[in-house]
Structures are given as C-alpha cells and as structure tokens.
Amino acid sequence: MRNGNHRLLIVEDDKLLREQLWWSLKKDYEVFQAGDRAAAIESVIKHQPDLILLDLHLPPDNNSEGGILLLKNIRRQAREAVIIVMTGDQKKESALRAMEEGAYDYFRKPVDLAELKMIIHRALEKLMIEKENRMLREKFHQENSYEGIIGVSKAMGKVFDSIRRVADSNATVILRGESGTGKDLVARAIHNTGPRKKKPFIAVQCSALPEHLIESELFGHEKGAFTGAVNDRAGRFEMAHQGTLFLDEIGTMSPAIQAKLLRILEQKEFLRLGAKEPVQVDVRLITATNEDLEARIREGKFREDLYFRVHVFPLHLPALRQRREDIPLLVKHFLKVFCDSHGVPGKGITADAMETLSNAPWPGNVRQLKNFVMTLVLTIDSERITSADLPTGHALPSSEAGQAFPAVTIDGLSLPEAVEQFEVQLLKDALQKTEGIKVEAAKLLGVDKNRMMYLCRKHHI
Ligand SMILES: Nc1ncnc2c1ncn2[C@@H]1O[C@H](COP(=O)(O)OP(=O)(O)O)[C@@H](O)[C@H]1O
Numbered sequence: 121m122r123n124g125n126h127r128l129l130i131v132e133d134d135k136l137l138r139e140q141l142w143w144s145l146k147k148d149y150e151v152f153q154a155g156d157r158a159a160a161i162e163s164v165i166k167h168q169p170d171l172i173l174l175d176l177h178l179p180p181d182n183n184s185e186g187g188i189l190l191l192k193n194i195r196r197q198a199r200e201a202v203i204i205v206m207t208g209d210q211k212k213e214s215a216l217r218a219m220e221e222g223a224y225d226y227f228r229k230p231v232d233l234a235e236l237k238m239i240i241h242r243a244l245e246k247l248m249i250e251k252e253n254r255m256l257r258e259k260f261h262q263e264n265s266y267e268g269i270i271g272v273s274k275a276m277g278k279v280f281d282s283i284r285r286v287a288d289s290n291a292t293v294i295l296r297g298e299s300g301t302g303k304d305l306v307a308r309a310i311h312n313t314g315p316r317k318k319k320p321f322i323a324v325q326c327s328a329l330p331e332h333l334i335e336s337e338l339f340g341h342e343k344g345a346f347t348g349a350v351n352d353r354a355g356r357f358e359m360a361h362q363g364t365l366f367l368d369e370i371g372t373m374s375p376a377i378q379a380k381l382l383r384i385l386e387q388k389e390f391l392r393l394g395a396k397e398p399v400q401v402d403v404r405l406i407t408a409t410n411e412d413l414e415a416r417i418r419e420g421k422f423r424e425d426l427y428f429r430v431h432v433f434p435l436h437l438p439a440l441r442q443r444r445e446d447i448p449l450l451v452k453h454f455l456k457v458f459c460d461s462h463g464v465p466g467k468g469i470t471a472d473a474m475e476t477l478s479n480a481p482w483p484g485n486v487r488q489l490k491n492f493v494m495t496l497v498l499t500i501d502s503e504r505i506t507s508a509d510l511p512t513g514h515a516l517p518s519s520e521a522g523q524a525f526p527a528v529t530i531d532g533l534s535l536p537e538a539v540e541q542f543e544v545q546l547l548k549d550a551l552q553k554t555e556g557i558k559v560e561a562a563k564l565l566g567v568d569k570n571r572m573m574y575l576c577r578k579h580h581i
C-alpha cells in the first residue's frame with residue numbers, strides 16, 4: 121500500500137543499515153534519515169514525522185541510557201509520533217524500558233524487512249484511527265454546546281444553526297420561548313459571534329422598570345428634564361451605539377413606550393428627555409418575549425406596526441420538556457460548575473436519579489433545573505447523588521402534571537405534601553439568596569411576580 125502522506129524518520133548510526141531501510145521504505149513513505157542524536161532531534165522538529173525508527177545505541181556513548189534519553193527528548197518534540205525502537209541488544213531490558221517511556225514497539229536486529237514493514241503499517245493504521253477518534257471527539261464536543269449554550273437535541277442543533285446564520289448579519293432577531301429556556305444566553309451568543317462583538321451589548325429588562333423610569337432609562341435625559349435629573353445622562357440606546365441592544369420581555373411595554381420605540385426603529389434617531397436635538401444611533405436590536413404577542417395584538421395591547429418591525433427573524437427556544445435528551449448533559453454541566461464554584465469535590469449522579477430528573481416536567485425550564493442542581497450541591501454531602509436523595513429532600517414530580525400521582529411517597533408524605541415542603545424550601549432558599557427581594561427571588565425560581573406573591577401568601581412567608 122502506498123501511503124505517501126506519512127513521514128518516517130530513520131535514526132541509525134550504521135550507514136549501511138540506514139540506507140538499506142531507506143531503500144526499502146521510500147516507495148511507501150516519505151523517509152528522512154539521521155545518523156546521530158543531534159541530527160535526530162533536528163529532523164524531528166523540522167519534519168514532524170509520524171513514525172520514527174530509533175536505534176537505541178548511538179554514538180558517542182553507544183549505550184541504551186543515552187538512547188532512552190533521546191527517546192524522551194523526541195517524545196517531547198513530537199507527542200503524537202509513533203516510535204519503534206531498534207536494538208542490537210539480545211537482552212530485553214533496554215527495549216522494555218523504551219516501551220515504558222512511550223515507544224510503541226521494539227525490534228531486534230538483524231532486521232527482517234518484511235516483518236518491519238508489517239509493524240510500521242500496523243502502527244500507522246493505529247495512529248490514523250486515534251487521530252480520527254480525536255477529531256470525532258472534538259467535533260462532538262463542539263456540537264454539544266455553542267457559546268456556552270448546552271444541548272445535544274435536534275431542536276437545540278437547529279437553534280445553534282440559526283444563531284450562526286443570523287449572527288453575521290444585522291438582522292433584528294426576536295427570541296421567543298418560555299421563561300428559563302435560554303433567551304438571554306442566546307441573545308449574548310448572537311452578539312458575541314457577530315461583527316459587533318467588540319462593541320457594547322446592552323440589556324434592558326423591560327418588565328423590571330416602572331413606566332416613568334423606562335423612558336429615561338432607554339433614551340436618557342438632559343439636566344433638568346425632571347426633578348432629580350441633576351446631570352445629563354445617556355440612555356441604553358446611546359450606550360449600545362454600534363453594538364447590540366437587547367430588550368427583554370418586550371411584550372410588557374406600555375403603549376407610550378411602544379410608540380417611542382417604533383419611532384427610533386423607523387428613524388434611527390430619538391430625543392433624550394428634555395432635549396431639542398435628536399441623537400442618531402446605530403444599534404442592532406434583539407428582543408425577547410415569553411408572551412403570546414399575536415394574542416396581545418388582538419387584545420389591542422401590542423402595536424401591530426411595532427410587531428412587524430421587531431418580528432423580522434423569530435428564533436424559537438423549545439421548552440426543556442420538549443428536549444429531554446438535553447437534561448443529563450445539563451445536569452452534569454451544572455453539577456461541575458457548582459461543585460467547582462463552591463470548592464467541593466465533584467459529584468456524580470446515579471443512572472436512576474438522572475432518569476428521575478430527565479422525566480420531571482421542569483415548567484421553569486433550564487433556569488429551574490439549574491437552581492435545583494445548585495440546591496442539590498449545597499444540601500447533599502455524599503459524592504454521588506442517588507434517587508434516594510431526590511424524593512426526601514427534594515420531592516420532584518416524577519411524571520408530567522396531570523398524570524396520576526402515587527398516593528404515598530417515602531417518609532409517609534403524600535406527593536402533594538412533599539411537593540409543598542419542597543416549594544417552601546425553594547422559596548426560602550431563593551429569598552435568602554436575594555436577601556429577601558421578592559422580585560429577584562421570583563426570577564431565580566422562574567416564576568412571575570404574581571405567582572411569587574401568591575406563593576408567599578400561601579406559605580405565610
Ligand atoms: N442551553 C443552556 N445551557 C446552559 N445554560 C443554560 C441553557 N439555557 C439556559 N441556561 C441557563 O439557565 C438560566 C436561564 O436562562 P436565560 O437565558 O436567562 O433564560 P430566559 O431569558 O429564556 O428566561 C441562565 O442562568 C442560563 O445561563
């Protein structure tokens with residue numbers, strides 16, 4: 121078999137043998153030669169051979185110790201090369217030492233050319249398979265995540281493709297999907313992989329700001345525009361100049377703000393509050409919503425003309441329960457991240473515990489799963505999370521809502537009671553983490569404000 125792609129190096133001080141080998145191998149490979157140690161290292165660096173035939177006994181000292189040293193040295197220069205040692209020694213020791221130091225095989229002189237060719241052929245085949253496997257592994261790794269967004273499901277693969285497709289353009293993207301599905305993450309990924317990546321990415325949480333603040337927040341104000349406006353202040357639109365502006369939860373904008381936003385998008389300029397001269401901006405707009413915008417248009421709560429301006433490239437993020445094959449990977453990822461960040465040794469998880477998590481409904485999507493795993497890391501000391509850890513401390517509904525619940529669970533609690541307990545625990549944890557700020561805690565838990573208020577009332581928190 122001719123394989124001109126492979127480079128071989130013969131390191132042998134016996135000129136006759138070296139030439140003999142060269143003649144018999146040059147038909148199949150690109151072959152280089154070296155007669156001493158210095159030439160060997162030089163050739164390894166220069167030609168990066170795939171395979172090296174190495175005589176262990178080279179001048180000046182002609183002993184195998186020197187040969188082993190050279191072998192180690194070559195290893196450092198060419199980590200992936202296959203090294204086959206040749207020795208005139210009838211004792212096996214030096215050959216075995218060489219194998220310990222990473223030689224692939226050894227060969228005793230006098231050389232049987234046919235046998236040597238076989239060994240070389242086999243070694244290179246193995247090398248190729250290893251290379252291929254490594255490439256596959258790398259490719260697999262790349263497709264497991266994109267810009268920190270993890271997913272192996274077909275649905276997420278499509279999301280990655282869409283991100284790649286829109287990132288390069290200036291297209292106005294609208295991210296749609298339930299709360300906690302990764303809209304924020306995707307908005308950043310689009311910015312970070314696009315031509316504006318070196319410019320600012322400015323995010324505005326539209327629902328978090330009261331009406332009178334959102335206007336100055338978005339557009340900025342001049343000194344004296346209203347009581348408290350003691351200085352000129354740039355708004356988020358100006359801050360995002362030449363970069364990306366991400367308007368989150370756009371469905372909650374008031375009609376007045378919607379009208380102003382529409383004007384900016386049409387004219388690419390706006391007025392700071394209290395200003396007479398308009399400001400020009402160049403921003404790429406990305407918006408997000410978990411609401412049914414079309415329904416809000418029908419109800420007269422969202423302007424149709426604004427809808428057409430922002431709904432240019434819709435990108436839908438699937439709910440976690442629609443892509444359960446992503447759950448194991450996400451669980452492992454979050455386990456690693458939280459164990460690392462809390463400085464605790466890495467935790468594993470048993471197959472049946474993983475199964476339970478994979479089948480839970482996760483109405484709060486990845487955000488809820490992430491918080492859940494964080495709680496596990498903080499509350500479970502053992503190295504492996506088992507399914508016994510799940511129903512006692514963290515009652516998880518193991519079936520889709522609406523399916524029949526088992527009447528009794530571990531510890532004699534019914535499932536609703538266990539869920540209730542878990543709910544209280546999560547609420548308390550979240551509130552503690554946010555120092556009692558309910559709006560923030562609600563975000564952590566992936567519920568809206570009203571539900572948060574309801575839950576606190578229900579549990580007297
Ligand atoms: N596919 C994913 N891979 C890794 N982390 C994710 C993924 N999707 C969401 N997250 C994490 O879950 C949390 C919620 O995501 P986020 O982008 O804020 O959701 P949304 O904006 O849709 O409510 C964030 O902490 C985010 O980093």
Ligand SMILES: [Mg+2]
Nearest residue numbers: 300303304368
């Ligand atoms: Mg978000």
